[in-house]
Amino acid sequence: MLQLHAQETSTISGIISDSLSKETLIGVTVRVISNGTTKRGTYTNKFGYYSLPNLTPGEYTLLISSVGYESKSLTLKTTNTDSRLDIVLKQSANRTQEVTVSANREEKASQYTNTMTLSTEFLKQMPAIGGEVDVFRVLQLMPGVKSVGELSSGLYVRGGSPDQNLTLLDGVIVYNPSHLGGFLSTFNSDALKDINLLKGGFPAEYGGRLSSVLDMTMREGTKEKITGKGGISLIASRLTVEGPINEQSSFMVSGRRMYLDAITTLASKDIRENSPTYYFYDLNAKVNYQLGENDRLFISGYFGRDVLKEPESAKDQGSVFNIDWGNTTFNTRWMHIFSPKVFTNFSLIYTDYQFGTEIGQTASGSGGSSSSFFSSFSKIRDFMMRGDMQYFAGEDHLIKIGFEGIQHQFFSNATDSIGASFNELLLRTTSRNALEAAFYAQDEWKMTDALSMNIGSRLYYFQNGNYLAFEPRISGRYTLSDAWNFNASFARAHQFLHLIIRNNIALPTDLWFPSTETIKPSMSDQITGGVEYISDDQVWRFTADAYYKKMSNLYEYKDTASFALGLPLEDQFTSGRGEAYGIELFLNKRIGNLTGWLGYTLSWATRTFAELNQGRTFYPRYDRRHDLSLALTYKLGDSWELGATWVYGTGQAFTMPTGKYVVRDFTYFGFSGWTRYAYDYSQRNGYRLPAFHKLDLNFAHRFTWFGLPMVFNINIYNAYNRLNPFAQYVVNEYDSASGKSKPVVKQLTLFPFLPTIGLQFSF
Missing domain, CATH: 2.40.170.20 (TonB-dependent receptor, beta-barrel domain)
Structure with missing residues (x-):
C-alpha cells in the first residue's frame, strides 16, 4: 500500500508511459474507486499527464486502463499532501482484446x-x-x-x-x-x-x-x-x-x-x-x-x-x-x-x-x-x-x-x-x-x-x-x-x-x-x-x-x-x-x-x-x-x-452534355464560313454517374526470417473487378448501319482488379 501524507485535500498527478519504450500514453483512463464505487475519473492528455485534484483524506484504489495494455490497480492512502505518481503499463499479451475504433x-x-x-x-x-x-x-x-x-x-x-x-x-x-x-x-x-x-x-x-x-x-x-x-x-x-x-x-x-x-x-x-x-x-x-x-x-x-x-x-x-x-x-x-x-x-x-x-x-x-x-x-x-x-x-x-x-x-x-x-x-x-x-x-x-x-x-x-x-x-x-x-x-x-x-x-x-x-x-x-x-x-x-x-x-x-x-x-x-x-x-x-x-x-x-x-x-x-x-x-x-x-x-454529381446544336458562319484561323457542332450542358453537376462500389482484400502472414519479425501482405484491389466510373464524356462515332456519325457516351475507368x-x- 502506498501512503501519501499532509492539508485538507490533496492532488495526485503524474505521467503514464509504456513500461518498455517509455513512450507516454495518450487517453489512458484513470479512475479513483472507494468502497467499490467510482468516485472520480480522468484521462491522460497528449503528453501522458493526468491530475486528480481535491481528494479528501482516505483510502482509495486507483484503476488505470488503456486499450492494448494490462490494467493496473494501486491501493493508496491520502492525507493532505500533493503527490506525484508516475505509472508504467505493460502491453497486453492478448492482442485480440483490443478496441480498434x-x-x-x-x-x-x-x-x-x-x-x-x-x-x-x-x-x-x-x-x-x-x-x-x-x-x-x-x-x-x-x-x-x-x-x-x-x-x-x-x-x-x-x-x-x-x-x-x-x-x-x-x-x-x-x-x-x-x-x-x-x-x-x-x-x-x-x-x-x-x-x-x-x-x-x-x-x-x-x-x-x-x-x-x-x-x-x-x-x-x-x-x-x-x-x-x-x-x-x-x-x-x-x-x-x-x-x-x-x-x-x-x-x-x-x-x-x-x-x-x-x-x-x-x-x-x-x-x-x-x-x-x-x-x-x-x-x-x-x-x-x-x-x-x-x-x-x-x-x-x-x-x-x-x-x-x-x-x-x-x-x-x-x-x-x-x-x-x-x-x-x-x-x-x-x-x-x-x-x-x-x-x-x-x-x-x-x-x-x-x-x-x-x-x-x-x-x-x-x-x-x-x-x-x-x-x-x-x-x-x-x-x-x-x-x-x-x-x-x-x-x-x-x-x-x-x-x-x-x-x-x-x-x-x-x-x-x-x-x-x-x-x-x-x-x-x-x-x-x-x-x-x-x-x-x-x-x-x-x-x-x-x-x-x-x-x-x-x-x-x-x-x-x-x-x-x-x-x-x-x-x-x-x-x-x-x-x-x-x-x-x-x-x-x-x-x-x-x-x-x-x-x-x-x-x-x-x-x-x-x-x-x-x-x-x-x-x-x-x-x-x-x-x-x-x-x-x-x-x-x-x-x-x-x-x-x-x-x-x-x-x-x-x-x-x-x-x-x-x-x-x-x-x-x-x-x-x-x-x-x-x-x-x-x-x-x-x-x-x-x-x-x-x-x-x-x-x-x-x-x-x-x-x-x-x-x-x-x-x-x-x-x-x-x-x-x-x-x-x-x-x-x-x-x-x-x-x-x-x-x-x-x-x-457531374456535368454532362444534354443536347447538340449547330453553330454556323464562325471564323477559325482567319477564315470565315465555318460550321461546327457544340454541346448544350446540364445544370452544374446536374447529372449522376453510376453508383460506385468495390471490395478490397488484404491477407497478412506473420513470420520470422533471420530472427526478424516479418509481415507479408497480399492485397487485392477491386476484387470483383467492378468498372467504376471516374468520368463520362461524349464522342462522335461512325455508325455503319446508318452511314452517319452519332454521339456516344464513353466511360473512363481507372483501376480494374x-x-x-x-x-x-x-x-
Missing part, C-alpha cells in the same frame, strides 16, 4: 463529442495497394466522411471540402496532406501513435477551419534500445528508426519514397516515353529531451515533396504539364508542469508550403496553330507561436485556455496568358502579409454524475480587413445508463484562408488565397445530436448522429474568370453559400478475433452562387445521397489475418 471515451465525453479515435494497429490490417497503409483512406470508411474518387485521398467531412479540415501533426498545421494522384496521404502510419478525427462540434481549443479537425501525434522514440520497422512494396518503400540518445532523450526518424520514376526507367522504350515522371518523398523526425521531472523539450519536423511531369510522347505532341508541391515544417515545443493542477506547453512553429502548376497544349494544323495555357503558383510561409494551459480546478472542472499568433506570408498568382513562362509568373507574384491571432477558453464541466458539458469560446483577429470574430462552442453528453448516452453540440467557426481550384481542369490547380477587405472570411454554424449504445460486455457499440451545417462566404472562380497576367486575382472569384445535413449510423464490433464496423450515411450537400449555374442551387461533386462502408479484420490463426473493406456510394504484394519488417 473508439469514440467518446467515458472520461473524455465532454471534450470529444463527434470524435473517432483510430487504432494504428487496426490501420495496418486494412487493405492497401502494395501494402502502403494510408490513414486517410481508412478514415474515408467512417460515416460522414467521403471521397471524390479513386484518385483522391482528400477528406470531405459532412459536406465540407478538404481545405475546410484542420489537419494537425504534433500541433503543426499541414496545408495539403495528400500526395499527388491521391494514392497516399502525407502521413507515414509507422510514425504515428494517436489519430483523432473530430467531425463536428469541436471544442474551442481548435479553430481556423469550418468542417473538421484531424489531430495526429507522432511517436517520441523508444528509450529501450535502437529499433526500427519498414516496408517494401511495388510502389514505395519506407523505414522508421527510433531509440535512445541517452537516459534523458530519444529520437524517431521515419522516411518514405515512391519510386515510380525509377521503375519506368527500367521499362521498355514505349512505356518510358508514354509514362509521366512522378515521385514523392516524405520525412518525419522527432527528438524528445527530458529536462527534469516537470519539463520536457520536443523538436519535430516534417518534409515532403511531389513532382509530376509530362511524358516524352506528350511533349512531342505539344502537351506540357509540370506540377510540384511540398511541405516543410518545424516545431519546438516545451512542456512544463507548474504545479500538480497546472499543466502547460508552448510551441514555436515554422511552416513553408508551396504548390505550382504549369499546363499547356499546342495544336498545329494546315490552317495554323492554336495554344492554351494555364499556370498558377501558391505559397504560404507561417511563423507561429502557441501556448496552452490546463488547470485542473477541481473534481468537476478542467479549464483550458490558450493563445496563438501566426504571421502569414502569402504568394498567389495565376495566368492563362500564352507565352508567359512560369518564371515570369513568379516574378509578377507579390506577397501579402497578415497577422492572425486567437485566444480561447473552455471548461470541461461535469455538472452531475449523468451530465457533462464542454463550454468555451474562441476570439479571432485577422489583419487583412481587420476582422474580429467570436466563436461560441458548446457540447454536452447525458448518460442515461451504463449502456445509453446522448450527446449534442453547437459550434461556430471561421476560416480566413480559401482554397480556389479550377473545376474545368482535371489536373490539380490548388491556389490558397487569404481573406482581404473584399474577400470575406468563410463562416459555418453546425448543430449535431446523437445517441450511443455500448453492450454490457463492451464488444458492441452503436451510434446514430444527425447534423446540420450552414456555410457562408465560400469562394470559387467565376465562369467568366480571366487570367490575363497582371489582372487582380481576387476579382476573378465569386462568393456563395452552402448547406449540409444528414444522418450517420455506425455499428462497431470492438473486441475479439473478428473486429470492424458497418457505417451508413444519408446526406445532402448544396451550394448556391449568384454568378454560377445562373444562380440556381447545385450539388458539389462530392455530394452523395447514400454511403455505405464495411471494414473487417479477422484473425485466422497465430500467423494469418484477413482484412476486408466494401464500399457503396451514390454516383457523383489489381493484386499487389508488400513486405513489412521490424528489428
